[in-house]
Amino acid sequence: MGKLQIFVFLVIKTATTKGYGQKQSQTPPEKSKNFEELYLEGKEAYLDNNYKDCVTKLEAAVQDYQFYTDTVSKCKLKCSKKSHNFSSVLKNSPDIVPFEKLVHETLCVMKCKQKSLSKERVENIGEKTRTDFEEKKPYDFLQLCYYQRGAHQDAANAAFTNLVYNSDHETMRANLKFYMALPEVDENGVKNLESPDYVEHYLLGTDQYRSEDWAGLIASMEESLKKYLLAEEFCRVNCDKPFDMGWYPDFKSSVANHFTFCLKCKMNCAQNLNNFNGEFMDDLIPSFYHYLQFAYFKVGKIEMASQCTGTYLYLNPDHQDMQGNALYYKDVEGVKEKWFLPREEAVTYVERDEDEQALLDYIESNFVFTEEKEEEENNTDIDTDTDTDIDSSKDAADLHPDEFIAKV
Secondary structure: OOOOOOOOOOOOOEOOOOOOOOOOOOOOOOOOHHHHHHHHHHHHHHHOOOHHHHHHHHHHHHHHHHHHHHHHHHHHHHHHOOOOOOOOOOOOOHHHHHHHHHHHHHHHHHHHHHOOOOOOOOOOOHHHHHHHOOOOHHHHHHHHHHOOOOOOOHHHHHHHHHHOOOOOOHHHHHHHHHHHHOOOOOOOHHHHOOOHHHHHHHHHHHHHOOOHHHHHHHHHHHHHHHHHHHHHHHHOOOOOOOOOOOOOOHHHHHHEEEEEEEEHHHHHHHHOOOEEEOOOOHHHHHHHHHHHHHHHOOOOOHHHHHHHHHHHHHHOOHHHHHEEEEHHOOOOOOOOOHHHOOOOOHHHHHHHHOOOHHHHHHHHHOOOOHHHHHHHHHHHHOOOOOOOOOOOOHHHHHHOOOOOOOOO
């Protein structure tokens, strides 16, 4: 037999005790105010040097933002999955079935939010505020207010959390270095207040790999994989968001343009979620199956090890070490070729990714209008046998120059 290969993925690990920054609470801290109102009040308190209210308001704003986004994400995902099971009212118009699905899904989300959110809640949030929360801007203010309040450990945590998602923020980097040098700050206790659950399980799994706790590694990596795929689903449903086109296209152009905006957002989810405390993981999904194949082998579950090996090679077919592992397992007595078929969740993931990339490639290569492209299409697309009088030059001249531009 050949030698079984194992390669280690190094990830920076920080303390991850859950604080107010985690998605734990299912009830908003102040039902009468949403996160935008609390955020603005917190910033105002900071400007007034009222650091106590600054901390109180901004902590409440972060908690309410997480409550709201978590609630809406769950509603959207639940209704997206249910949309295939709605009873259709249509009998003779299959062309409007996709729109009926959207109507049912929209109604489902509205009802779900009505059950989960306060009736007094204002959901109309400014784009600037949404962007600030997505970029962890509240922690910028919090780290300063914590410091002024003498809560130096909290200041370090807030600074680190902001820096994880804004690695080019040099002022924050300098602030964190300053906090870490303070005697009250435990450097090993500095944590990312918004570290996702899948990161926690993954990092625990890497610790279990080093300590050779194979059963623990299997449990941690399987749970991390499950939570990662769920986090990506939440990210994708949240790409269904407002889009200011800057102009007023007709219905079909508007739908196509907005769809492209959402599609690009969805395809960025994997990269955004690969952030492990400031370190971006290459080939994150394949790495789950790498750890799993080795751990399953160590506990004697060769069929599971073979399936994870096949799944890894499905995702990364040219990896020589894993090819060697596959040969190693195939030499084991009783191993069957069908054991190396990839796992269902990986196949679904890849097929969706390939389809979306193909569509985006088509959009980006075809919705480009230059004089040369127009002339080429005019020479090839017009049916010279038709009696219809086509003024293609006028059609080209009337085309809006920004007819199909989606921004992310």
